[in-house]
Amino acid sequence: MLKQEFTITVYTENQIGLLNRIAIIFSRRKINIDSMNTSPSEIEGIHRFTIVINETEEVVKKLCRQIEKQVEVLKAYYNRNDEIVWQELALYKVSTDQIVEKVKVERLLRKYGARAVVIRKDYTVFETTGHREETDGLLEALEPYGVIEFVRSARVAIINASSGFHEKLKEFEQTEPGELVIENEFLDKQDEVFSM
Amino acid sequence: MQTLEVKKEITKSKQKTRKLSGSAALLEVFLAEKVETIFGYPGGAIMPIYDALYDYQQKMNHVLVRHEQGAIHAAQGYARVSGKTGIVFATSGPGATNLVTGLADAMIDSTPLVCITGQVYAHLLGTDAFQETDVINITTPVTKWNYQITDATEIPSVLAKAFYIAASGRPGPVLIDITKNAQIQEFEYEEYQPSEHIRSYRPKPIIRKKFVEEAARLINEAKKPFVIFGQGVILGAAETEFKNFIEKSGIPAAWTILGMSAIPTDHPLAVGMLGMHGNYGPNVLTNECDVLIAVGMRFDDRVTGRLDKYAKQAKVIHLDIDPAEIDKNVKSTVPVWGDCKETLPMLTQLIEKKTHEAWHQKFKDFQKQEDEKCIYPEMHPADDILSMGEVIDALNEFTKGDAILVTDVGQHQMVTCRYAKYNQSKSNITSGGLGTMGFALPAAIGAKFGAPKREVIAIAGDGGFQMTLQELGTIMQTELNVKIIILNNQFLGMVRQWQELFNDRRYSFVDIQSPDFVELAKAYRIDGQKVIYRADLKNALKEMLENDGAYLLEIMVGKENNVFPMVPQGCSVSEIRLS
Numbered sequence: 001m002l003k004q005e006f007t008i009t010v011y012t013e014n015q016i017g018l019l020n021r022i023a024i025i026f027s028r029r030k031i032n033i034d035s036m037n038t039s040p041s042e043i044e045g046i047h048r049f050t051i052v053i054n055e056t057e058e059v060v061k062k063l064c065r066q067i068e069k070q071v072e073v074l075k076a077y078y079n080r081n082d083e084i085v086w087q088e089l090a091l092y093k094v095s096t097d098q099i100v101e102k103v104k105v106e107r108l109l110r111k112y113g114a115r116a117v118v119i120r121k122d123y124t125v126f127e128t129t130g131h132r133e134e135t136d137g138l139l140e141a142l143e144p145y146g147v148i149e150f151v152r153s154a155r156v157a158i159i160n161a162s163s164g165f166h167e168k169l170k171e172f173e174q175t176e177p178g179e180l181v182i183e184n185e186f187l188d189k190q191d192e193v194f195s196m
Numbered sequence: 197m198q199t200l201e202v203k204k205e206i207t208k209s210k211q212k213t214r215k216l217s218g219s220a221a222l223l224e225v226f227l228a229e230k231v232e233t234i235f236g237y238p239g240g241a242i243m244p245i246y247d248a249l250y251d252y253q254q255k256m257n258h259v260l261v262r263h264e265q266g267a268i269h270a271a272q273g274y275a276r277v278s279g280k281t282g283i284v285f286a287t288s289g290p291g292a293t294n295l296v297t298g299l300a301d302a303m304i305d306s307t308p309l310v311c312i313t314g315q316v317y318a319h320l321l322g323t324d325a326f327q328e329t330d331v332i333n334i335t336t337p338v339t340k341w342n343y344q345i346t347d348a349t350e351i352p353s354v355l356a357k358a359f360y361i362a363a364s365g366r367p368g369p370v371l372i373d374i375t376k377n378a379q380i381q382e383f384e385y386e387e388y389q390p391s392e393h394i395r396s397y398r399p400k401p402i403i404r405k406k407f408v409e410e411a412a413r414l415i416n417e418a419k420k421p422f423v424i425f426g427q428g429v430i431l432g433a434a435e436t437e438f439k440n441f442i443e444k445s446g447i448p449a450a451w452t453i454l455g456m457s458a459i460p461t462d463h464p465l466a467v468g469m470l471g472m473h474g475n476y477g478p479n480v481l482t483n484e485c486d487v488l489i490a491v492g493m494r495f496d497d498r499v500t501g502r503l504d505k506y507a508k509q510a511k512v513i514h515l516d517i518d519p520a521e522i523d524k525n526v527k528s529t530v531p532v533w534g535d536c537k538e539t540l541p542m543l544t545q546l547i548e549k550k551t552h553e554a555w556h557q558k559f560k561d562f563q564k565q566e567d568e569k570c571i572y573p574e575m576h577p578a579d580d581i582l583s584m585g586e587v588i589d590a591l592n593e594f595t596k597g598d599a600i601l602v603t604d605v606g607q608h609q610m611v612t613c614r615y616a617k618y619n620q621s622k623s624n625i626t627s628g629g630l631g632t633m634g635f636a637l638p639a640a641i642g643a644k645f646g647a648p649k650r651e652v653i654a655i656a657g658d659g660g661f662q663m664t665l666q667e668l669g670t671i672m673q674t675e676l677n678v679k680i681i682i683l684n685n686q687f688l689g690m691v692r693q694w695q696e697l698f699n700d701r702r703y704s705f706v707d708i709q710s711p712d713f714v715e716l717a718k719a720y721r722i723d724g725q726k727v728i729y730r731a732d733l734k735n736a737l738k739e740m741l742e743n744d745g746a747y748l749l750e751i752m753v754g755k756e757n758n759v760f761p762m763v764p765q766g767c768s769v770s771e772i773r774l775s
Contacts, residue, residue: 017332024336024337
């Protein structure tokens with residue numbers, strides 16, 4: 001089986017140390033994490049990890065089972081790139097003088113869908129979001145004028161299917177051993193059952 | 197840090213509360229969870245808990261060990277024979293790091309433990325304070341769950357979770373690190389509520405009936421079905437369900453090292469042990485069966501040998517409670533997720549009664565070859581020097597299969613598991629997955645506390661015994677009736693065997709010297725004797741077993757004896773060698 005990019009989405013409790021528990025599942029097997037993002041999810045109190053790795057589907061499937069085995073993980077599933085919409089955000093700090101003199105800023109911003117976040121006498125910060133090629137493209141375009149700082153965020157991804165996470169989960173559950181999370185009677189009654 | 201505190205919908209106004217310290221609350225939780233025995237060692241950061249324990253001495257038993265590794269192995273032995281959760285106390289820093297080997301052992305062998313470690317005051321965390329180590333991060337890969345408590349009010353709910361997680365589903369070790377301030381802090385302790393649900397945790401997968409039906413169909417159509425079973429049968433308390441299943445289906449059954457004793461070793465359908473030093477038939481016929489039914493086992497590499505030549509011809513039915521085990525090493529044709537206590541009866545109901553006589557005959561034929569080429573020479577050595585197999589065979593005569601045998605790791609372990617007889621479940625206690633030398637002595641101590649009415653015999657090699665021999669002090673102090681057999685071949689025998697077979701007899705650092713074990717035992721006020729001659733063996737075993745208290749028997753065995761059969765590393769199970 002060929003290695004390819006997979007995006008793993010993990011729904012978890014918000015618990016100190018869980019990031020480490022998830023990270024060591026990869027490092028123990030000497031698998032590099034290309035990017036990792038944690039954020040709140042559509043369900044209150046539930047966190048969402050978005051992890052990008054380059055591996056075979058067989059390995060990714062096993063990794064998801066190991067992740068799901070962790071006590072504070074509700075669900076882990078994986079997608080190919082054609083099954084998701086994803087974005088990365090990038091920031092570019094360049095010298096304002098250089099930009100004003102030498103670049104047709106307007107064209108650049110239009111071409112890369114970027115905007116200026118900060119404009120100061122000494123520097124300007126541009127921001128763009130997109131796939132890797134797009135954020136790389138602006139970096140390349142700016143490089144001749146000297147990029148003082150560049151940073152790119154981890155990938156965040158949402159699945160293509162209109163039904164969203166719950167429906168996708170149901171699909172997974174057909175071949176997976178667990179109960180449906182959506183049917184978990186406690187999930188929506190957080191306040192009655194748990195106090196954080 | 198946010199903790200989940202289970203708030204049951206109980207009329208709160210009527211609830212009684214009382215002011216307790218975190219330490220006292222911890223012990224109240226233990227009483228509610230019916231904890232009987234704690235294995236531990238005090239130190240600075242856990243002193244408030246030990247101070248509270250002073251008032252609870254009449255209500256629970258604390259066993260003072262000689263090293264924290266001894267405590268955790270003892271708790272493992274206790275858990276494995278009793279089916280209850282083993283409890284460990286250790287202090288911060290070195291106390292906690294000394295638990296790591298035992299945690300890893302319990303993790304890989306699915307043993308339920310709750311370990312409590314003391315920690316420095318919360319305000320000192322991260323300051324490199326005296327005896328501060330990052331215990332949570334050190335133990336994360338080797339615990340099913342761990343948690344640090346910095347506020348006493350968390351103690352009841354976190355401990356409830358700890359007990360629930362340790363024992364439910366696929367069991368495992370849980371470590372709770374409690375800072376000293378939380379041990380001292382007083383709070384209003386409400387009535388204890390055990391945990392029965394954690395929303396992100398599903399201990400048992402849902403059983404899918406269509407897979408059970410599919411499995412039954414495969415079994416009914418099979419001409420040469422073969423059952424292999426592991427500790428899941430014992431952990432799931434499914435011994436009866438398993439017996440019913442094989443007896444109705446008439447399928448030959450072989451055990452993994454940890455599955456051993458789940459059915460009596462002389463059961464007519466039992467064909468022996470799988471794996472590297474397992475029996476001849478089960479290994480060879482793994483590659484001949486048409487349907488392989490794996491129950492509560494995880495296809496460890498010591499069982500499968502070379503994976504790409506493992507049971508390729510067979511359809512595989514895998515029953516396991518842990519979904520991550522399905523397809524991990526061996527791809528299953530039919531995955532039967534679930535607790536085998538529930539899935540086995542469903543399967544039994546759907547299968548036809550059969551006997552598979554011709555197929556059984558094949559196992560018998562292989563057994564005959566093994567008897568002639570392997571077992572006979574082991575039991576009848578050409579010289580005057582005892583073999584390990586002879587000792588275990590003689591021991592069987594006395595125990596009649598009723599004793600708990602706790603083995604260490606190495607040749608003596610393999611020989612014991614090859615030749616020991618068992619009538620009861622939870623009798624074969626050994627470090628399987630991790631292969632921890634030094635396990636036997638402390639685990640036997642714990643086993644005796646867990647099953648005080650049963651005979652407990654630790655069997656160790658001269659090497660492994662020296663790794664934890666300080667626990668003789670624990671036996672002395674607790675006046676525990678544990679028997680110890682050291683099978684002394686004056687070598688690190690298993691490594692030596694490999695060096696002989698695969699490294700051209702280059703014996704690199706396997707020649708180990710030992711103290712006079714009998715004199716050593718005497719220093720701990722433990723009786724014992726040394727056996728050199730065959731003529732003395734049975735009398736010595738008898739004397740040991742009839743002795744009122746602990747007894748150490750050092751038995752000199754052949755220096756360069758090898759354990760056979762053997763599946764050499766990198767070979768298929770059907771390439772097993774008889775000599």
